Amino acid sequence: MIRIENVYKSFGNLEVLKDISLTVEKGEVVCIIGPSGSGKSTLLRSLNHLERITGGRIYIADELVDERLNDKEVSRISAKKVSEICSELGMVFQRFNLFPHMTVLENVMLSPMKVKGVSKQTAMEKALELLKKVGLIDKKDEYPPKLSGGQQQRVAIARALAMEPKIMLFDEPTSALDPELVYEVLDVMKALAKEGMTMVVVTHEMGFAREVADRVVFMDNGEIIEAGSPDNIFSNPTQTRTREFLSRII
Amino acid sequence: MDDRMVRVIGILQDSFFPLLKAGVTFTVPLAIISFFLGMIVAFTVAIIRVTRFKPLLPIARFYVWIIRGTPLLVQLFIIFYGLPTIGVTLDAFVSGVIGFTLSVGAYGSETIRAAILSVPKGQWEAAHALGLSRIQTLMYVIIPQAFKVAIPPMANSFISLVKDTSLAATITITELFQVAQQITARTYEPLWLYMEAAFIYLIFCSVLSVMQSRLELRFGKSGD
Numbered sequence: 001m002i003r004i005e006n007v008y009k010s011f012g013n014l015e016v017l018k019d020i021s022l023t024v025e026k027g028e029v030v031c032i033i034g035p036s037g038s039g040k041s042t043l044l045r046s047l048n049h050l051e052r053i054t055g056g057r058i059y060i061a062d063e064l065v066d067e068r069l070n071d072k073e074v075s076r077i078s079a080k081k082v083s084e085i086c087s088e089l090g091m092v093f094q095r096f097n098l099f100p101h102m103t104v105l106e107n108v109m110l111s112p113m114k115v116k117g118v119s120k121q122t123a124m125e126k127a128l129e130l131l132k133k134v135g136l137i138d139k140k141d142e143y144p145p146k147l148s149g150g151q152q153q154r155v156a157i158a159r160a161l162a163m164e165p166k167i168m169l170f171d172e173p174t175s176a177l178d179p180e181l182v183y184e185v186l187d188v189m190k191a192l193a194k195e196g197m198t199m200v201v202v203t204h205e206m207g208f209a210r211e212v213a214d215r216v217v218f219m220d221n222g223e224i225i226e227a228g229s230p231d232n233i234f235s236n237p238t239q240t241r242t243r244e245f246l247s248r249i250i
Numbered sequence: 251m252d253d254r255m256v257r258v259i260g261i262l263q264d265s266f267f268p269l270l271k272a273g274v275t276f277t278v279p280l281a282i283i284s285f286f287l288g289m290i291v292a293f294t295v296a297i298i299r300v301t302r303f304k305p306l307l308p309i310a311r312f313y314v315w316i317i318r319g320t321p322l323l324v325q326l327f328i329i330f331y332g333l334p335t336i337g338v339t340l341d342a343f344v345s346g347v348i349g350f351t352l353s354v355g356a357y358g359s360e361t362i363r364a365a366i367l368s369v370p371k372g373q374w375e376a377a378h379a380l381g382l383s384r385i386q387t388l389m390y391v392i393i394p395q396a397f398k399v400a401i402p403p404m405a406n407s408f409i410s411l412v413k414d415t416s417l418a419a420t421i422t423i424t425e426l427f428q429v430a431q432q433i434t435a436r437t438y439e440p441l442w443l444y445m446e447a448a449f450i451y452l453i454f455c456s457v458l459s460v461m462q463s464r465l466e467l468r469f470g471k472s473g474d
Binding site: 048049050079083084086087089090091093095097098099100101110111114115156159160163 | 372373376381382383384390391394395
């Protein structure tokens, strides 16, 4: 589903991704863990062009998303193509990023109507169904700033799902939440994983990674240090850096 | 009451309606038309600058640089007294509208640009991630939020503009201040006449302030 080949990324002289290669299969849940500044979020954001890689290749569903060498485009990717790719990738952000001037329902309906040209009626039916799924149907006419962080993040998940993405990307979805609100978001994500959604989750929630992930990737300093089943990573890490990181947070 | 007082009160009574009429027929239309056209210019320039639309970006920057760097009074003189020497003769009111429009456009574009830039980056990112194009993002996500931010400074510029239209007196437009000058020339009561003119400006601007509060209340409802 996702194929990342020899990806590099630098901000000026700072190299944040160094020769990253990673494949995510259909239906797989991959959790990326690692210390802050290790490049996890940058890697995730490269998938939908929120960051442009400086070298390497990225494929989504066998389609080339980005191919660059020394910060120059090797293959030209049109804006239209980028938009198509984005609509196959749902993304959930740490800070929710809901549109504060629209109601919850309007937030969820906007992109299907504007990007896919779905009729208002169809978009609304779909949005209501998704809001029911994340347990927020009664909040449909509220404005996002009136909701708790956990509720906002669940709306953000519904909004991303409204585009019927093939893959969901989560960028530290619970890091901005009060501890007691973390679970309501994780529960929605677990349900999604159970339905067979392909998911890439950058997270600090080790419990979630352990329970839900098919594969855990440990990143440090712009490199993938180790990847494997949750059991292997959490119980028998082979690399010193992985062990050090885990001992610090667990 | 002494004779002087009686005379002054008489002059003030006689001049109130001519002044108010000049305000309503020239000052207010000049301000409203210039503001409306100026906002169109301002919005266009702001969008060119925010989206860094290459072909027009230098022109937009040059325009803002010239208008902000030269006095409005001088601009009005160039348009009304200067242009006829190269064969472009414009009606005084039209000259005024052009001058004020250009001014509102330049200053307003900076306000609108700042308002657009004040919308958090995460909003652009979320829209991009959902597949919206840059134009769609501006239309549905950024501008509605920027609009709310821009209301107070925009209302401020409109109130400023109403007062700035008094500069139009210098290019023969018979707006409020020009009429006050004419009556003063006849009656030699500059203190009272100009105070009266100031009072009428104050009424206009107070009405606008109230309208601003209403507008802020109306658009402040959604969101935070």
